[in-house]
Amino acid sequence: MKSKAMVLKEFMKPLEMEEFEIAPLEAGEVLIKIEAAGVCGSDVHMWKGEDPRTPLPIILGHEGVGRIQEIKGKKQTVYGEDLQVGDLVIWNRGVTCGQCFACKILKDPSLCKNRKVYGINQSSAVFPYLNGCYSEYIILNSNTDIFKVEDTVDPALLVSASCSGATIAHAFDMISSVLGDTVVIQGPGPLGVYAVAFAKSMGASEIIVIGGSKERLDLCTYFGATLVLDRHETNIQERNQMIMEKTRGIGADLVVEAVGTRGVAEEGLKLLRSGGTYLSTGYAQPAGEESIDFYRDIVSKNITVHGVWVSDTKHTKMAIDIVMKNKEHFAKLISHRFSLEEANQAIASMNAREALKAVLIPNRG
Ligand SMILES: [Zn+2]
Ligand SMILES: [Zn+2]
Structure with missing residues (x-):
């Protein structure tokens, strides 16, 4: 099985479509078919080479909502429910180590020095390669905090909850x-x-x-x-x-x-x-x-x-909750929808500030 993804290979150059072989899952890993991927203002900065965290090559996209295609073994939501194939899910974009000073002593995982962030500091050259959301599929590692969401919700509505929404939730939580x-x-x-x-x-x-x-x-x-x-x-x-x-x-x-x-x-x-x-x-x-x-x-x-530096899982929950309570409002936040192939147009529309929030829909129909 293969997955198409849009890869940033050189700053300021168009993303290139690449096909990746989907690696066999390891214990606790979850393969997600991406239904919606948010195009964030940060993606534009990354594309320009302004974010010092960006490794190349990279599949951009740290805001994703998708359906579970496969689970290796058992994996539960943050509420302790067993996840099933077909569930619509959103996840915390950062995966923290639980071992460093920030995780152990400060109890502030948003400051984890080993924080891995899908689509931000994980190169597509690093196993399991599908590490970003501008892709048909992403592989979530076993330590990813996952939320199951209502099956009927438009996935595009929720993407921003995992980034801008969670960051603002973090701010108000302070x-x-x-x-x-x-x-x-x-x-x-x-x-x-x-x-x-x-x-x-x-x-x-x-x-x-x-x-x-x-x-x-x-x-x-x-x-x-x-x-x-x-x-x-x-x-x-x-x-x-x-x-x-x-x-x-x-x-x-x-x-x-x-x-x-x-x-x-x-x-x-x-x-x-x-x-x-x-x-x-x-x-x-x-x-x-x-x-x-x-x-x-x-x-x-x-x-x-x-x-206010990024966010952690609690803040993602707070952001999901506020979107779910105000669906009609948040629907108006999404100004543009693009296919995966149109990712370069999506970045251009965010860069030109034509789009307030652009969303890629990698698996149409
Ligand atoms: Zn973002
Ligand atoms: Zn840590």
């Missing part, structure tokens, strides 16, 4: 509550959309989103944002003034950074009230330095700044 708070979200992409959804579900009273695309800001409004500020229609001072007016001169309780480009943290920190919290989720690859006045914007205001 704070105790947002009940009644004013939350400012910088960036209306998939991370920002999830941030609106989580802020709303946790009871934020005001949800303000800053972004540069009217379409994306409209989607945030649909998800529950109470005010959207277009970067092209306002400058930094005006946005700051509007947010201060909205909060009676106090500032926002919480700011969620979901952009990852230079200058964003500098603007965002100034929007916080004294004692406020800054959650930075957007820097998935190096983006240069920020110019921060620590005395004025952090120390003299008792500000808490939280870096």
Whole structure:
């Protein structure tokens, strides 16, 4: 049996279709027929060679939903249910070691130094080769945390739950509550959309989103944002003034950074009230330095700044739950669908910011 996959062999060059022999499974491994593979903003950075984790050659794609084709021996879901051939599943994109300092002592697997991530740091030259989701099939190793999902759900709806959704869940998991708070979200992409959804579900009273695309800001409004500020229609001072007016001169309780480009943290920190919290989720690859006045914007205001690096299995669960409760909303997040062969167009559409969320459907029909 063979699987077609789209392989990145050289940065900035088109992915190439390759056919892989599907290796015999080892104990606990699961062969998945991919039903939907998310095209993430990170994939564009990886394609450009901007993510230092990227080995070549690689099958991109760390966001997948698929059906079990084969299981070697027994494998259970995170709930302890036996998985069966034919089950529709989603999985945690990272596989952690359980042995390192972060896993054992910090109990924070998202910081595992041996974390393997499908489609991000696993080359297609490394056994069992099918290590990414831009593929007809992927082989999940025996330590992968797997969730079974409702058979009737559109698989494309859930792909982002394993990446942007889980990362934002991780961010909100770091704070105790947002009940009644004013939350400012910088960036209306998939991370920002999830941030609106989580802020709303946790009871934020005001949800303000800053972004540069009217379409994306409209989607945030649909998800529950109470005010959207277009970067092209306002400058930094005006946005700051509007947010201060909205909060009676106090500032926002919480700011969620979901952009990852230079200058964003500098603007965002100034929007916080004294004692406020800054959650930075957007820097998935190096983006240069920020110019921060620590005395004025952090120390003299008792500000808490939280870096948010990836996520772990608990956060994937939180993200799946929020998607399943808001299916109609999350359906609108998916702007483009492509076949596996069209993966290069999918990356181009994300790169040009035409697509908010593109999804590959590798096994049509
Ligand atoms: Zn991603
Ligand atoms: Zn570890």
